[in-house]
Amino acid sequence: MEHCKVDVLVIGAGPSGLMLCTWLARLGIKTRLIDKRHNRINSGQADGLQSRTFEILDSMGIGQDIWREANHMLEIRFWNPDKDNRLYRSDMIVDTMPGISRFQQATLHQARIEDYLLKYIGQYSDIAVEYGKMPESLHIDAENAENDEEFPISVTIRQLTSEANGIPNGITNGSHIPNGIFRSNLTADNTDSILAAAKANVASHTETIHAKYVVGCDGAHSWTRRQIECVLEGEQTDFIWGVLDIVPITDFPDIRYRCAIHSASGSMMIIPRENKYVRLYIQVSEVTEDGQPLDRSMINQDTLLRSAQMILAPYELTYKHCHWWTAYRIGQRVGSKFSAHDRIFLAGDAVHTHSPKAGQGMNISMHDTYNLGWKLAHVIKGQSSRSLLATYTSERRQIAQELINFDHRFSQLFSGRPSKDLLDEEGIDPRTFKDVFEKGNLFASGTAVDYTTNLIVAKDPEHQADVLTYKQNYKAPFLGRPVESIPCILTGKQYLARRIPIGMRMPSYKVLNQSDARPWHLQELLSANGTWRVIVFAGDLLDPAQFARYVALGKSLDSSGSFLHKYTPKSAPIDSVFEVLTVHSAPRASIELLSLPAVFHPYNEEYGWDYSKVFVDDISYHEGHGHAYENYGVDHRTGCMVALRPDQYVSWIGELEDLPDLERFFGAFMKAQR
Ligand code: FAD
Missing domain, CATH: 3.40.30.20 (Phenol hydroxylase, C-terminal dimerisation domain)
Structure with missing residues (x-):
């Protein structure tokens, strides 16, 4: 078996893993980056980029190019049913609050963001994604965890054979349109079956990596999370939503605006994208027309289109080009821990899951590792003591908790039915929805992140900053336990x-x-x-x-x-x-x-x-x-x-x-x- 020593092993080359590697590449840290996929994604998943993410990308010198390529979203329009259940445009608000950033919310496909990050990494290092590799065991020598010179973590990784890794890019049902359901949270975790299939193949070999640090950026079904006995705490709801990426042919007047639509037939969000594409987030009924529980395997691009058509009626909607589709179940959960011994860390979807409609997944995942990367590099280079690393958990867990709290409220309002009149207490009042949306947008922009006092944040308890923070506007009670960290x-x-x-x-x-x-x-x-x-x-x-x-x-x-x-x-x-x-x-x-x-x-x-x-x-x-x-x-x-x-x-x-x-x-x- 081969052996190798590295400073950092990164598991997972999605947005969080790649953002981590930008720091490690830039600061000269010896790194390996593995991913179980056989190639990059080329369709689907996230597309929303928030103001703070653009600021971060700009700090790396790639923000302006992405800003130019992305579709900019300036206004949100709200549609609701009138008393006769006819859809009408009830309101409109600015998308990103003016003045909070040089950049506003925009959309660009996740694969393009990953391309830019990979190019940046390649510019500064020889770190490359090692596709078709998966960890199968992890051991940490806890006694040596505090020793700076040690490589206390051993991870055995397995080279996958092509048949072990399931469906390439998720092309199923005989359709040429990539289907994201095979990776969505509606399907079971396939980690163990992939490993079992690879082990059964004599051509598959293993290698042991001795690392100073391991970061699990391995998504919602994280293997790393299991190894450090972290559990996701929170709720999984029964709300199912579909995603359809299409070039719409329609007479709906606001198709190039971001729209939040509540109709008598369900809810839908319209997200205009680059290259004439529009993403539709479509509420899928959990029961069939005859009241039976929905068979999820029956969800496909045709059933999603039919739901969208019913929500948008009397406006017409069809398409000739569909780029991708998927469906997912909404849940809001945060990991019980973000690290073990401050040697093994979790980031991104591996440690928080929530609904994608507020465009947070890719953003917050990248923000996690933008927070972690420089800290790891400074400790590895001997510039800082390991005490710096504890601030990752305290800072990012706080944000994850705020995120799922925000998403919980946002999703419930979005998935509920619109109120019929003032006396209809169970229905969603359009004014409440707009209010939550407006305040939530400040949070969603990522610019309102406000870390509490810790080793590297010397807050002034006597004086408050004289700024409009989302906390003044939107009092978000924390969910879960507060996180202790070394005070300043x-x-x-x-x-x-x-x-x-x-x-x-x-x-x-x-x-x-x-x-x-x-x-x-x-x-x-x-x-x-x-x-x-x-x-x-x-x-x-x-x-x-x-x-x-x-x-x-x-x-x-x-x-x-x-x-x-x-x-x-x-x-x-x-x-x-x-x-x-x-x-x-x-x-x-x-x-x-x-x-x-x-x-x-x-x-x-x-x-x-x-x-x-x-x-x-x-x-x-x-x-x-x-x-x-x-x-x-x-x-x-x-x-x-x-x-x-x-x-x-x-x-x-x-x-x-x-x-x-x-x-x-x-x-x-x-x-x-x-
Ligand atoms: P991921 O992007 O999930 O990346 C994890 C990486 O780790 C993957 O490349 C995976 O192959 C790899 N990996 C996983 N397990 C292992 C393992 N054991 N060994 C090696 N590698 C491993 N967000 C939105 O905002 N809007 C959407 O419409 C939307 N739709 C989505 C649809 C699907 C099907 C999925 C999976 C996600 C969707 N998301 C969406 C979420 C968004 O893509 C994520 O929030 C974002 O990508 C999180 O980045 P990440 O790097 O933490 O995780």
């Missing part, structure tokens, strides 16, 4: 930047480069390269007292004992662990870059001064004024300092003199370098 050793000063909420991702406004006047969205400066960032809002540098504060900060930062020097390897560029960015508020033309302390625009023997570190909150020639200080709630005279994590979340806020606090903050989990 200090508190940030939220009052210095009232609209940069500690625990949330850094909002973005335009600032100008001091050296060439080019406008940039601040988030564009926060690329996913693994560095922590300290943003110095230097205030009014024309004020001598303020300039002196900035100079004093520069001197402290540049001293040999500062965190900048302590945690950056001597041989590495000074901005490779922490990048210090300045945004000042004096008029651009009144400041000379080279008059500022060198630590803020470091000198390099090969490239000279760094012109990409100092910015100004001033008016641009062609793109207006970002009013960054005002929008961030920072005093334009005295400024402040903000520490950002590599994933753009805000860790800490302090005064320019609070460097000792920042030193203590980093000292709690970072390792001194030589």
Whole structure:
């Protein structure tokens, strides 16, 4: 049997596994990535991309291409039956709340997203998906779990034979249209039967991988989840929904809008997509016309179309092109644990399942591993202690619980029948539905994620951020147990930047480069390269007292004992662990870059001064004024300092003199370098 040692073994090459590998590739971590499929998906599954996901993809430099290719959704239209059961357009709202992000909700097929992620991974590493491979046993040496140098996990993986892996791309029923039911949650888990079939074939061989870390990104029927005895807790309902990806031929006037339709014959959601396609989420009756329980094997693209036609009547609907179809049962469940020994982790559908209509599955799954990837890399590279890893569970479990709570409410409202009149208490009131939809959209955008205090989030209990969070709007009680994690050793000063909420991702406004006047969205400066960032809002540098504060900060930062020097390897560029960015508020033309302390625009023997570190909150020639200080709630005279994590979340806020606090903050989990 072959043996191999790797830092990370990733099981599953869906959106969560691939997003994890983008970090591991970018940060040079030795990784293997296996998937039981024999090739990539080319139809079906998820298609919705939320604002925060675009911000993340943009931080990797691929967001703009995906944004251009995707179909943008700007407005949601609501349709309901009138008192005579005739369908009418009852309301419309904006899709993504204006101002919350540079990006709005859009749709693009999951396979295209996976293509972009694979290309990115290939650009930085030799990590490739090893298709047709499946784990069959896992052992962890728990006694050595805390030893950084060890490879305490052994996983035996089996090469599958083609007949073992079931139906390629799910083509069934003699139809040429791929059918997603064979992978949907309506069918039983086939992991064991695939392994048994492979073992029976003498051509199938095994290999043992010794890994420091294993991440199970293996979807809703996760094998990894079983190995660490994690159980999904929550509910599985009887609501069945079908999905039809078609190019519709119809006289329904709103087919290119996202629509939520409640009719007397059931509910339907319309999701306009790229390339003339439209996705229909169609409620399937759980009983037949004569009251018998539905035989799920009878669901196919024709029965789904008939249901859609009845819901949409009197409008007509048919198609000539169908790309994919499936059906699934709605359930909202979260894993009882997200990791074992902080060595084996679960992410994505492996650890939370919910209905797909709110377009969350692919997004939240990628957000999970966007959270985990840099932490794993920092620990493996010896930059941070293993205590950093516990924040993955505390942060992502919180979000998973909020997600299923939101989805539970959303799905129930969507699957219920519309109310007939004000006295009909069991029916769904269209105004309640619209209200939940509107508030839920803020949550769904992913920009409202607000991590609670932990080792790397120094919230300020005395002061709340002065922002509209979805929590103010939509009080989501947590389901399940709260998650304990190591608290932060200090508190940030939220009052210095009232609209940069500690625990949330850094909002973005335009600032100008001091050296060439080019406008940039601040988030564009926060690329996913693994560095922590300290943003110095230097205030009014024309004020001598303020300039002196900035100079004093520069001197402290540049001293040999500062965190900048302590945690950056001597041989590495000074901005490779922490990048210090300045945004000042004096008029651009009144400041000379080279008059500022060198630590803020470091000198390099090969490239000279760094012109990409100092910015100004001033008016641009062609793109207006970002009013960054005002929008961030920072005093334009005295400024402040903000520490950002590599994933753009805000860790800490302090005064320019609070460097000792920042030193203590980093000292709690970072390792001194030589
Ligand atoms: P997945 O995308 O499920 O990826 C898991 C990967 O792990 C797969 O490639 C799988 O082959 C591999 N794998 C599984 N077990 C093993 C194993 N034992 N060994 C090796 N590899 C393994 N979301 C929506 O928003 N809208 C939809 O309409 C929608 N429809 C869906 C229909 C179907 C049939 C499915 C399965 C999912 C659908 N989803 C939909 C959900 C969405 O695709 C997921 O939320 C998203 O893909 C989650 O990403 P993930 O990487 O966590 O899991």
